[in-house]
Structure formats: structure tokens, C-alpha cells
Amino acid sequence: DTAVSQTPKYLVTQMGNDKSIKCEQNLGHDTMYWYKQDSKKFLKIMFSYNNKELIINETVPNRFSPKSPDKAHLNLHINSLELGDSAVYFCASSQLGQAGGYTFGSGTRLTVV
Amino acid sequence: KQEVTQIPAALSVPEGENLVLNCSFTDSAIYNLQWFRQDPGKGLTSLLLIQSSQREQTSGRLNASLDKSSGRSTLYIAASQPGDSATYLCAVRGAGANSKLTFGKGITLSVRP
Numbered sequence: 183d184t185a186v187s188q189t190p191k192y193l194v195t196q197m198g199n200d201k202s203i204k205c206e207q208n209l210g211h212d213t214m215y216w217y218k219q220d221s222k223k224f225l226k227i228m229f230s231y232n233n234k235e236l237i238i239n240e241t242v243p244n245r246f247s248p249k250s251p252d253k254a255h256l257n258l259h260i261n262s263l264e265l266g267d268s269a270v271y272f273c274a275s276s277q278l279g280q281a282g283g284y285t286f287g288s289g290t291r292l293t294v295v
Numbered sequence: 296k297q298e299v300t301q302i303p304a305a306l307s308v309p310e311g312e313n314l315v316l317n318c319s320f321t322d323s324a325i326y327n328l329q330w331f332r333q334d335p336g337k338g339l340t341s342l343l344l345i346q347s348s349q350r351e352q353t354s355g356r357l358n359a360s361l362d363k364s365s366g367r368s369t370l371y372i373a374a375s376q377p378g379d380s381a382t383y384l385c386a387v388r389g390a391g392a393n394s395k396l397t398f399g400k401g402i403t404l405s406v407r408p
Contacts, residue, residue, distance in 0.1 A: 215395070223401060225386075225398040227395050227396070232393075238393055238395055276388075276396075283327065284388070285341065286338055288337065288338035
């Protein structure tokens, strides 16, 4: 019973391609997030959705487009991939407005060649 | 803007030592603070969650303290073991309607047999 699951785990693709990463949580949380971990291992938030509504959009190129079909799913679509997009992308969930912790998925390692 | 600092970036200790990992944050308006562990190439495992009203939390050989007013937290690891070798990440959840989890850059711990 994986709480937050991401697919795929690894993704290798060429520059210029479009790719998607999927995330699902079964914790009943109302808020989901995408975080990016760069080559220096620093984790930074990209987006946050609460009940399918975008509530946090950090300074991220508009080639990145999150989509939340329902509160249990948050997908990340990336257009025109660039070398600098190579990183590990983590999905997470929590309950907004409450003092609960975050639960993270196992990450998707994206390599752009 | 919340900033989380973890110093030093790396630490190497002999097995059996008790050690303290430090974390500081700039904005004391937080819901909670969470310590995570990340093994190389793996996801984030939540170790301890301390609510803003709490002073400490304990789990096994781990004890985390929080001094919200001074913007500091410590993770105490008793009787360290080689299996404790990993990167330890401190993250604070800001208070407010659209709060987010802000991470430090982590401390990479190596416990020598």
C-alpha cells in the first residue's frame, strides 16, 4: 500500500521531447506538490494543488504544466525538454491548513540527453 | 521568505558516537518542522515531525527538539551506527493559508565502522 506513488521511476529522453510524470496518493490528503531536487541535492517546491486548484506556482518555466484531475492525482507535463531539466522530481501530499506532515513519493529521475 | 540552513554540509563520525545535527530557520511563523532521511538515489523518509507548540519528539535513538522563537531545531542521534549514514534534511512548514514546506540543503552523515 504505497502512500504516494510516482511513475515512472526513471526517465531518459532526448532534448526537445515532451514527457509526463504521474503521481497518485491514497492518504486522503487534499493538497499535492511537485518538488525538484537538483544536482546539488537541494529540494525546491515547484507547484502545489489543493482540491484540483493551483495554489503555489514558484518561478518555473511555462514548459512545465501540472494537471490535477482530482485531489488524489497530480501529473507533471514537461514540453521541449532541456538539458537543465535533468533532476529528480518528487511528488508529495499533505493536508492543507493543518499541522500535518508531508509524505513524499520515491521520486522520478529524469535525464535529458 | 523562509530560509532554512543546515551546517555543516557533511559530517563523518566513528560508530557509537552521539551526535547532534543542527537546523536554523529565519521565519518563526511555522506550523511544524519535519526531519527527513534520504539514502543515495532514494526518496525521502520522514523521521520526526514536531508541531510548533511542541518542544521535542522522540523515536527510538532519534530525538528532535524545536525552539521556535530562536528559529532552531536539533536532531540528536544516540549511539550512531553505520546504517545511519545518509543525508538528513530539515524542513519547515510555514503557517498560513497556502503554506509550503521549505527545505535546508541537508547534512550528509557518514558513520565509520
